[in-house]
Amino acid sequence: VAEECGMGRMINVVMQSAFFKLSKVMGFEESIQLYKNTIRKSYGHRGEAVVQKNYEMIDKALDAITEITVPAEWKNLSDRMLNYEQTYDKAIGVLAKNKAYHMNAAEFTKNIQAPIALLKGDDIPVSAFASDELVGGKVPLGTSKVEKRGVALEVPEVDMDKCTQCNTCAMSCPHAVIRPFLLSQYEVDNKPAAFDARPAKGGAEVAGLHYRIQVSPYDCTGCEVCVNACPDNALSMKHLSEVSETSGKNWEYAMGLPDRSSRFDTTSLKGSQFHQPLLEFH
Template identity: 35%
Template sequence: IEKIKYSIKKSYMRKGEEVVRKNFEAVDNTLVNLREIPVSAQATSTIELPPTVSANAPEFVRNVTAMMMAGRGDELPVSALPVDGTYPSATTQWEKRNISNFVPVWEPNVCIQCGNCSMVCPHGVIRSKFYNESSLESAPKAFRTAPIDARGFPDIRYTLQVYLEDCT
């Protein structure tokens, strides 16, 4: 606790004594309210985890990709991997993991439509689209869109969407 408080003082002293005091108080209140929760030595749950990928997935996905997705890639023998290092086409369709705790939200009023976010996203999750305004006729009311930020395209709209299932 002494080291935690030292770190608090070092980090927040420039913000004032009041900030340091409140952080010390938070640490002290945490200690007062700590409770031990007994945990049994053996798991008693009967819940089975679902398979990592569907039984309908191709053999390579079931035997190789699924092992990696389950965090067990180190168990794969080298012989399980393709000799030339390439994966069969269309295997990423089986990797919809929904694992991200944080997903970006597009704010049309601050976006400058540069496209950098979709370009640097490592999994192709952030997707930008340009389309004719008439395409919005049947769109949900909450669908976010912005006029294109370019001259000569009065009927063109811009949208940035995030494909949640692939976001890591």
């Protein structure tokens, strides 16, 4: 509804309108009129167009309310989320093999992080926290990469024909989820079909290599900072459901590429983005 009214992801008016309709905390007609008065008072200084968009959201939200009948048998369903558990099993394996991360990260993810994510925190024994490396509430580094929350409705996709390889998008991302990668010819020959790469620009440092900008779709928050920062309009937002499978496979492939950051100085904008971020996926 918010998108139809030109308000993007700003759904607060939509949800508040539905609340007034369903909760019956006060007379419906009165509550909506008071709400519209509040909107005019709050957003009137931004212009009549903004006020009318909010009014439109209220009216469309009320028409869009749909009753969902919850099947009675749902109360007997198991709370085991097999796919989620399998995702963690895979992530734990990745962590165990990745020497760049804390030696205890895989154990922490399996024994503490995964049960909490599965809403089974009450089942965690005290002994799970007894390790010297966890005493005092310490958390191993590098564990946020396994969460893969998938909170974004839309994620950026790159048009490599427009990309000038400036790395501005990677620099601007507050979560380090969009990054540049360099590939050898062998890696280009064995990449996923959708992993579109171009000959790298930059002289001797990248001679013979190919360049790719790739986003981690399940770590992205959909803030669009990278899209707005790109000087070449090479990034556009796509619905997560449309690109998650392809983009997810691309990210997995990118994560398996060799680290070539030693070719670059950390003092330049472009060069710094080839190095491992100190904060990621937070």
